Every structure is written in C-alpha cells, then in structure tokens.
Amino acid sequence: MATIASIKANCRKVMCIGRNYADHVKELNNQKPKQPFFFLKPPSAILLPGAGPVLRPRGVTMHYEIELGLVMGKTVRDLDPEDTKGALDAIEGYLLAIDMTARNVQDEAKRKGLPWSIAKGFDTFMPVSNLIAKSRIPDPHNAHLWLSVNGQVKQNDSTELMLFRIPRQLSDISRVMTLEKGDIVLTGTPKGVGSVTAGDVMKAGLKIGGRDIEESRIEVP
Amino acid sequence: MATIASIKANCRKVMCIGRNYADHVKELNNQKPKQPFFFLKPPSAILLPGAGPVLRPRGVTMHYEIELGLVMGKTVRDLDPEDTKGALDAIEGYLLAIDMTARNVQDEAKRKGLPWSIAKGFDTFMPVSNLIAKSRIPDPHNAHLWLSVNGQVKQNDSTELMLFRIPRQLSDISRVMTLEKGDIVLTGTPKGVGSVTAGDVMKAGLKIGGRDIEESRIEVP
Ligand SMILES: [Mg+2]
Ligand SMILES: [Mg+2]
Ligand SMILES: [Mg+2]
Numbered sequence: 338m339a340t341i342a343s344i345k346a347n348c349r350k351v352m353c354i355g356r357n358y359a360d361h362v363k364e365l366n367n368q369k370p371k372q373p374f375f376f377l378k379p380p381s382a383i384l385l386p387g388a389g390p391v392l393r394p395r396g397v398t399m400h401y402e403i404e405l406g407l408v409m410g411k412t413v414r415d416l417d418p419e420d421t422k423g424a425l426d427a428i429e430g431y432l433l434a435i436d437m438t439a440r441n442v443q444d445e446a447k448r449k450g451l452p453w454s455i456a457k458g459f460d461t462f463m464p465v466s467n468l469i470a471k472s473r474i475p476d477p478h479n480a481h482l483w484l485s486v487n488g489q490v491k492q493n494d495s496t497e498l499m500l501f502r503i504p505r506q507l508s509d510i511s512r513v514m515t516l517e518k519g520d521i522v523l524t525g526t527p528k529g530v531g532s533v534t535a536g537d538v539m540k541a542g543l544k545i546g547g548r549d550i551e552e553s554r555i556e557v558p
Numbered sequence: 559m560a561t562i563a564s565i566k567a568n569c570r571k572v573m574c575i576g577r578n579y580a581d582h583v584k585e586l587n588n589q590k591p592k593q594p595f596f597f598l599k600p601p602s603a604i605l606l607p608g609a610g611p612v613l614r615p616r617g618v619t620m621h622y623e624i625e626l627g628l629v630m631g632k633t634v635r636d637l638d639p640e641d642t643k644g645a646l647d648a649i650e651g652y653l654l655a656i657d658m659t660a661r662n663v664q665d666e667a668k669r670k671g672l673p674w675s676i677a678k679g680f681d682t683f684m685p686v687s688n689l690i691a692k693s694r695i696p697d698p699h700n701a702h703l704w705l706s707v708n709g710q711v712k713q714n715d716s717t718e719l720m721l722f723r724i725p726r727q728l729s730d731i732s733r734v735m736t737l738e739k740g741d742i743v744l745t746g747t748p749k750g751v752g753s754v755t756a757g758d759v760m761k762a763g764l765k766i767g768g769r770d771i772e773e774s775r776i777e778v779p
Contacts, residue, residue: 348570349570349600350602352600374673374676376673376675377675377679379570379571379573380570380571381735381736382735414681446671451668452596452598453674453675454573454598455595458735459734460734460736513615513676513679513681514603515681
C-alpha cells in the first residue's frame with residue numbers, strides 16, 4: 338500500500354465539498370444547498386503526520402473542519418450518481434483530514450464574491466492521518482468522526498449524516514473535471530467547527546463500530 | 559528542456575491572478591483591486607496543443623481569457639515583492655494559456671459567495687501552447703498577447719499593462735502557499751474577453767518586438 342508521504346508527493350488535486358452536513362450548514366448561518374458545491378485545496382497545503390504544527394498566518398481566524406478523505410485509485414470521468422459500486426471501486430483508500438480554513442478571509446471572499454482558494458490554501462492547512470486501508474472502513478457512510486481541542490471534544494458525528502453521499506459527490510465532480518489516481522476528495526465536515534490558536538492541540542480520529550482506527554489518528558500541536 | 563506534455567504530467571497546481579489589467583476589470587464591471595487575488599485551476603484542465611477542442615459543458619457560457627503563463631523551476635516561499643531577480647530566477651520557462659471560464663457559473667458563484675473552482679475547472683478549460691524557452695522572452699513585462707476568434711482579433715495588448723507585476727504576484731502567492739517546481743502561474747488577461755461556442759476557432763500567440771514567437775501559438779477548434 339502507498340504511504341501517506343507518497344500520497345502527498347503524487348497528489349495533483351484535492352477537491353472538497355462544502356456544506357455537506359445539515360447541522361454544520363446551520364451553525365455557519367448558510368443555506369442548505371440544493372446541489373453540492375466544491376472547491377480546490379492545493380496539494381502544497383497537506384501536512385503529514387508528525388510534520389509539525391499548523392501555522393496560523395498573521396491576522397487569520399483559523400477554523401478546524403474534520404473530514405473523511407478519499408484517495409482515488411483510478412481515473413473517474415462522468416460517473417453515474419447511482420453507480421455506488423463504480424464510486425467505491427474507484428477509491429484506493431481513506432484518510433482523515435482537517436480542512437483548516439481562514440474563516441475571516443473566507444467570510445470576506447464570500448461577501449465580495451471572490452474565490453476561496455487563499456482562505457483554504459495556506460501551507461499546513463490540511464493535516465492528514467496516515468493512509469487507512471480500504472478494508473478498514475467497510476462502509477464509508479457509517480464511520481464516526483471526532484475532533485478535540487486541548488482534550489475537549491468539539492466534533493463528534495457519523496458520516497451517515499452526509500447530505501450528499503460519496504457516489505453523488507464523485508459523480509458531480511467527475512462531470513466537471515476528471516478525477517485522477519492519487520487525487521483526494523474531502524467529503525465535508527459535521528457540526529462543531531471552531532477556531533484554534535497557536536499552542537492549541539488538535540486530536541482527531543475515526544471510529545468504526547465504536548472502535549478507534551489507529552492509523553486514522555491525527556495529533557497536531 | 560521539458561516538453562509541454564511533461565509539464566502537464568507533473569503540474570501540481572495552477573494559480574491564476576484575477577483582474578490584473580485595468581481595462582479588463584472595467585469590461586466586467588468589477589472594482590479595481592487594492593491587492594491581487596488568486597484562484598486555483600486543476601491540472602486536469604490543461605489541454606495540450608493538438609489534443610482537440612475545448613468542450614463546452616451544457617448550459618455554460620464559455621469565455622476565453624488569453625494569459626501569459628509562468629512555469630516554475632524551483633520552490634518559492636515567502637518571496638520579497640521587491641525581489642525581481644529572485645522572481646525571475648524562479649521561472650523555468652513560459653507558456654501561453656487560455657483561462658477558459660464558465661462565465662454564467664462564475665457569475666452565480668460570485669452572487670452566492672461560492673467558490674470559483676467549478677467555473678474555472680472543467681476539463682479542457684486551459685488550452686496551452688508549447689513551452690517557451692526563457693531566453694525567448696527577455697522581459698515578461700514587455701510581451702504582446704493576442705487572441706482571435708474565427709480570424710477576428712479580440713484581445714491584443716502588452717503585458718506591460720499588468721496592474722501587479724510578476725514579482726508581486728509570486729510574492730503574494732508564495733506567502734500563502736509554497737510554489738513548487740512545475741507549478742504554473744497565469745498572470746491575468748487584458749481586455750477583450752468574450753464568449754465562444756462550438757465550432758469557433760480560437761487562435762492566439764505572443765509577440766516580442768513585433769515578431770511572433772512560433773512555439774507560443776495556440777489554435778483550438
Ligand atoms: Mg470543509
Ligand atoms: Mg475557489
Ligand atoms: Mg483569467
């Protein structure tokens with residue numbers, strides 16, 4: 338199996354869905370989307386396990402968003418949204434990721450109708466776990482995500498709460514842009530996002546059937 | 559020198575500046591920016607010379623934007639905006655690119671405060687020329703860009719009209735995200751953007767001192 342370092346070295350795009358859990362949509366005072374929307378993070382934002390802290394740019398309010406990530410194993414183009422088998426077959430493995438967001442930069446971009454790329458794209462803004470073998474997550478719509486800050490649990494929800502499921506996500510993305518082997522898809526964050534500052538310690542993980550998956554652990558100082 | 563096919567194969571991000579020529583800002587009824595802003599295009603959007611037409615997605619108003627592209631030759635982080643030598647030294651070569659834009663999708667994204675990634679990211683939405691050796695463009699702020707549709711010249715301006723010059727662009731980008739060898743930067747489009755539909759033929763090129771640079775030619779059916 339590929340290592341997470343080789344995943345980072347070979348990744349050519351990271352596509353992320355926005356507003357994919359109803360309670361998270363509410364907490365940011367956003368509208369529940371009628372269809373999914375997506376944005377890109379640059380591969381340069383990936384922070385490998387043990388590679389140091391998330392760096393807070395000056396003047397930035399930095400929010401965490403814990404998400405299940407898909408590592409693509411093959412080329413996907415024009416996937417049918419009903420093709421669940423095709424979608425799952427195209428996934429090579431999983432990872433856990435924190436979609437760090439410069440919330441004040443993003444809020445200003447939204448107000449002005451500007452792109453989100455800067456708000457989402459700073460170096461270190463995508464801490465990841467190790468690669469999780471596909472066999473460890475029998476059903477990606479039945480996995481439990483959690484994230485704590487300084488020991489306090491902040492996010493703690495099941496992926497079964499996704500508004501748009503993985504086949505629909507891969508379908509919508511692949512009708513716009515070809516997904517290539519090594520691309521990463523982040524599937525959205527549940528409620529509980531909030532800010533962190535220098536010195537805060539984020540921990541996160543993924544549980545299947547109530548048990549922590551060791552290689553899903555993230556710990557960033 | 560690398561070929562354009564290997565540039566596409568190895569490219570990990572394409573960063574593009576918005577609103578970098580005053581007359582283009584006016585024609586889209588936008589405000590002249592006080593500072594540059596940027597967005598990402600996915601490498602999967604790159605359309606190699608001779609690789610076929612730009613594909614218009616259904617329901618999309620598709621605009622061309624001719625731009626000078628920089629191919630990065632080394633890692634750049636936190637570049638000083640005054641460091642012109644550092645900026646130019648970091649460039650490995652140039653290319654000409656058309657930043658194809660789903661204008662109606664982008665307009666809706668702007669209205670709703672949503673990301674631009676879809677509007678800018680469809681497959682084939684970045685036709686490129688062959689690689690242009692660095693020595694062919696002695697001063698990237700003194701090159702002439704042109705684009706025609708069905709033989710009618712639509713864009714025809716010098717890069718000396720850039721609002722933010724290349725060192726400032728590379729500085730601003732690299733203070734957010736590390737630029738890596740093989741990354742591409744698109745430096746903005748002059749006035750004259752407009753729509754094309756299936757069957758239109760776009761041609762484009764770059765002139766130095768009044769003479770066309772052969773390897774800068776783009777022709778897309
Ligand atoms: Mg997110
Ligand atoms: Mg964007
Ligand atoms: Mg452009």
